[in-house]
Amino acid sequence: MQCKTIPRSLCTRSALITYSRRLWALVVLLLALPASALDLTGMTNSHDPATIMKDGDTYFHFTTGNGIWYSRSTDLVNWGNPSTVFGDSWPNWINDAVPGFEGHFWAPGAIQMGDYYYLYYSASTFGSSRSAIGVVRTQSLKNPNWEDLGMVVQSYGGNDEINAIDAALFRDHDGKVYMSYGSWFSGLGVAEVNQSTGKLAGSVTHIFGGGHQSIEAPYITRNGDYYYLFFTRGKCCEGLDSTYRVQVARSTSVFGPYTEERNLIPNQDGKRVGPGHIGIIKQDGCNYTSMHYYDGNDNGAAKLDIQRMTFSGGWPTVTHHFSDISSCGGVSEGLYQFQSQHSGKSLEIANADTANGGNVVQYDFNGGLHQKWYVIDQGTGQYSLINAGSLKSMDVWEGSTEAGANIAQWDYWGSAGQKWLINRVGGNVEVESFLSGMVLDVYGVSSSNGANIVQWNSTGGANQRWSMIRQY
Incomplete structure (x- = not known):
């Protein structure tokens, strides 16, 4: 800009259902807002x-x-x-x-x-x-x-x-x-x-x-x-x-x-x-x-x-005809720690690996970039989850739709196995694969460092619930 003058002092079935519900919630919200x-x-x-x-x-x-x-x-x-x-x-x-x-x-x-x-x-x-x-x-x-x-x-x-x-x-x-x-x-x-x-x-x-x-x-x-x-x-x-x-x-x-x-x-x-x-x-x-x-x-x-x-x-x-800053049913973009409600440990890439195939596990939080994730709103009800250490995407291994399939990292190429729904459950979230409709799960309900993260049918268990802690 040229003259700057201010005062100097100064598509799975479950995914579609979730998306439809969010869309309807947004419609209801917008209709309720005064103009x-x-x-x-x-x-x-x-x-x-x-x-x-x-x-x-x-x-x-x-x-x-x-x-x-x-x-x-x-x-x-x-x-x-x-x-x-x-x-x-x-x-x-x-x-x-x-x-x-x-x-x-x-x-x-x-x-x-x-x-x-x-x-x-x-x-x-x-x-x-x-x-x-x-x-x-x-x-x-x-x-x-x-x-x-x-x-x-x-x-x-x-x-x-x-x-x-x-x-x-x-x-x-x-x-x-x-x-x-x-x-x-x-x-x-x-x-x-x-x-x-x-x-x-x-x-x-x-x-x-x-x-x-x-x-x-x-x-x-x-x-x-x-x-x-x-x-x-x-x-x-x-x-x-x-x-x-x-x-x-x-x-x-x-x-x-x-x-x-x-x-x-x-x-x-x-x-x-x-x-x-x-x-x-x-x-x-x-x-x-x-x-x-x-x-x-x-x-x-x-x-x-x-x-x-x-x-x-x-x-x-x-x-500009809306009355306040209100939720549209999603989460804010940003850098987050995902902490297990069950174990108190966080999602990380094992050994801070930066290679394709690096495994997603849980571990005590130490502040490393490999334990932080960019949550990127795709505008379609889905999110990318990009590891801040490797800049690779959270990925369902080999595009599997089977319960127990491993969660790893891979270069992002836009597959359904790299897109995620973030569903609020009380004060926590479930992270659901857009590919399979299954959610991130601490395998075997383990509380140990290094326990593997897989996808599994939602059971409502604490090992499938995560706190999203914004990183600043």
């Missing part, structure tokens, strides 16, 4: 917000500003307690990469990878493609200790370059992470991210725009079989005269081609003018979008907005 907007309160000033992140009971909203400005909320509604990442200084490498930079960072993007929160930021000057995206990380957002990792990608001022601003991060069903970015000039690009270093894992692929079109602020998400590329057209930073609007295109590959560009959010909707810079939060089975808009009732002040997104007929729609 009123979710009005945010407190310190809501925002421009080009990053995807909202959560640490414990607190949400964090990063946005354009001096030193990378951010605020906090415990309910996604009331925002306050502002701070900055860098304060009044910034990493020295930026001075060489972007001459004339004065500390006003643009359009951050955020994601959790392993034991860290990574925050990507843009350094540029208005109207120029001499820009750079850097990354900083911390293990805690509540008590941050920011470590700058340096430059991720750079552009050098040419008219045919992908301008290195507006980074956005997204985790695919297979656990891989991608960064999209770009503004005007040569359009938008995407590249895979190395999750250990936070830097790019491969080359950048051009995916949309170019020829100095008015296009910027990309964000990619996946729902079912499609990848959706959200972006902003028009001009920003002119308050109520801004011509920003949000568009969407789709593809069956993260690298495109993205086609069938459609309007998603118009330039004006009531008091909201010039919306831009989409991010998506997947919480409790719902999709929520964060973005900024210029407030027609407040002299065009740039503010944070949260809307609900749903998919129908292969395309998303959004609305």
Whole structure:
């Protein structure tokens, strides 16, 4: 995004039945909600917000500003307690990469990878493609200790370059992470991210725009079989005269081609003018979008907005006509420990193995990445469970539908044996194979370290019940 201005101070039968029940519960919930907007309160000033992140009971909203400005909320509604990442200084490498930079960072993007929160930021000057995206990380957002990792990608001022601003991060069903970015000039690009270093894992692929079109602020998400590329057209930073609007295109590959560009959010909707810079939060089975808009009732002040997104007929729609942040019958995306109700031990990959076929067992929790799992909402009632140590998928061995079949890890390729339903049972969950309709089971009701995890018909036993403990 180009001018950033905010106040400086600031298919099994059981699976289908479960899915149908969730769908009906969602319909009932939506019908029960009054048609009123979710009005945010407190310190809501925002421009080009990053995807909202959560640490414990607190949400964090990063946005354009001096030193990378951010605020906090415990309910996604009331925002306050502002701070900055860098304060009044910034990493020295930026001075060489972007001459004339004065500390006003643009359009951050955020994601959790392993034991860290990574925050990507843009350094540029208005109207120029001499820009750079850097990354900083911390293990805690509540008590941050920011470590700058340096430059991720750079552009050098040419008219045919992908301008290195507006980074956005997204985790695919297979656990891989991608960064999209770009503004005007040569359009938008995407590249895979190395999750250990936070830097790019491969080359950048051009995916949309170019020829100095008015296009910027990309964000990619996946729902079912499609990848959706959200972006902003028009001009920003002119308050109520801004011509920003949000568009969407789709593809069956993260690298495109993205086609069938459609309007998603118009330039004006009531008091909201010039919306831009989409991010998506997947919480409790719902999709929520964060973005900024210029407030027609407040002299065009740039503010944070949260809307609900749903998919129908292969395309998303959004609305701000809902009264609260409510459950849609699922679980929130994130990094989790799965703890057995029976033994108190956690699901892990035996011996922290990173190879295909590594066995899933239970063991005392020691905080290793091989004991943590990315829960990824596929938008279809099913979830990927990707081990944070190996980045491989929880998998029913050899696609078996037999009781007692082993649970292991394998490269994700989208088979039914790698898709899971997460069914709430009281304060715990059963994890059900979409392939077999059977659930994760501690074999032999063992309480020993290293006991094998298999699939078995649901019995309601404690050895088939798991606490999902979010990792921050």
